[in-house]
Amino acid sequence: xxxxxxxxxxxxxxxxxxxxxxxxxxxxxxxxxxxxxxxxxxxxxxxxxxxxxxxxxxxxxxxxxxxxxxxxxxxxxxxxxxxxxxxxxxxxxxxxxxxxxxxxxxx
Amino acid sequence: xxxxxxxxxxxxxxxxxxxxxxxxxxxxxxxxxxxxxxxxxxxxxxxxxxxxxxxxxxxxxxxxxxxxxxxxxxxxxxxxxxxxxxxxxxxxxxxxxxxxxxxxxxx
DNA sequence: CTCTAATACAACCATTTGATTGCAAATTAG
DNA sequence: CTAATTTGCAATCAAATGGTTGTATTAGAG
Numbered sequence: 001x002x003x004x005x006x007x008x009x010x011x012x013x014x015x016x017x018x019x020x021x022x023x024x025x026x027x028x029x030x031x032x033x034x035x036x037x038x039x040x041x042x043x044x045x046x047x048x049x050x051x052x053x054x055x056x057x058x059x060x061x062x063x064x065x066x067x068x069x070x071x072x073x074x075x076x077x078x079x080x081x082x083x084x085x086x087x088x089x090x091x092x093x094x095x096x097x098x099x100x101x102x103x104x105x106x107x
Numbered sequence: 108x109x110x111x112x113x114x115x116x117x118x119x120x121x122x123x124x125x126x127x128x129x130x131x132x133x134x135x136x137x138x139x140x141x142x143x144x145x146x147x148x149x150x151x152x153x154x155x156x157x158x159x160x161x162x163x164x165x166x167x168x169x170x171x172x173x174x175x176x177x178x179x180x181x182x183x184x185x186x187x188x189x190x191x192x193x194x195x196x197x198x199x200x201x202x203x204x205x206x207x208x209x210x211x212x213x214x
Numbered sequence: 215c216t217c218t219a220a221t222a223c224a225a226c227c228a229t230t231t232g233a234t235t236g237c238a239a240a241t242t243a244g
Numbered sequence: 245c246t247a248a249t250t251t252g253c254a255a256t257c258a259a260a261t262g263g264t265t266g267t268a269t270t271a272g273a274g
Contacts, residue, residue, distance in 0.1 A: 009109050009110075021189055027220075039222090039263085075182075082124060134250075146233080150232070167241065169251085
């Protein structure tokens with residue numbers, strides 16, 4: 001999870017994910033789009049690959065990069081878990097309020 | 108977004124978010140839970156606060172930390188956007204297939 | 215075969231991160 | 245008032261990050 005979220009914490013990498021989710025793109029095609037060296041883009045792709053967010057497939061001398069939605073879903077699941085926890089806080093407040101309602105009439 | 112995802116890319120910080128989504132917790136209560144110095148935990152909370160994932164509220168000499176679900180939702184929205192993009196890839200394939208269907212019968 | 219394009223990888227550098235310790239300030243407890 | 249808690253903040257340090265350039269390898273074009 002650390003690597004997953006860290007990989008998403010960079011605008012260039014998020015853009016690469018966006019593009020490779022829509023269509024396969026070669027590393028050099030990606031490199032042409034950003035104002036940095038080929039090697040820098042190559043490293044970003046490597047970070048994404050290490051995080052499982054993209055895969056690479058050799059096609060001749062090119063490596064086609066493909067976004068991996070399954071991995072994105074894992075991040076979504078974690079955030080969904082946060083949302084559920086938050087709801088449990090509301091539930092606790094409801095319980096407290098309910099207890100208050102029970103106590104008040106008695107006084 | 109960079110700060111948001113970077114803040115989530117650390118297990119200790121994700122745990123702090125979990126705990127503070129369920130109930131308000133003071134910085135020192137948090138510090139007691141982790142095997143690191145008070146200052147280190149304080150810094151993690153500061154990173155989360157900077158990312159908008161938690162807020163702090165003074166209560167006497169304690170600062171109660173509270174998780175901010177709204178900010179988590181922003182991360183969810185971004186990931187949801189990825190998912191929609193991915194679906195658009197499928198749509199394009201469908202279009203290609205449909206075009207193929209139109210062409211094939213004519214040949 | 216030769217040249218070029220695409221990629222991989224290493225070395226290097228500046229900046230950021232994640233942790234530490236130490237000290238000061240504010241608030242509560244006794 | 246005095247002492248203990250809680251927090252904030254600065255200085256410091258090792259490791260990771262994000263970028264660079266240079267070199268080597270591999271595959272397609274002519």
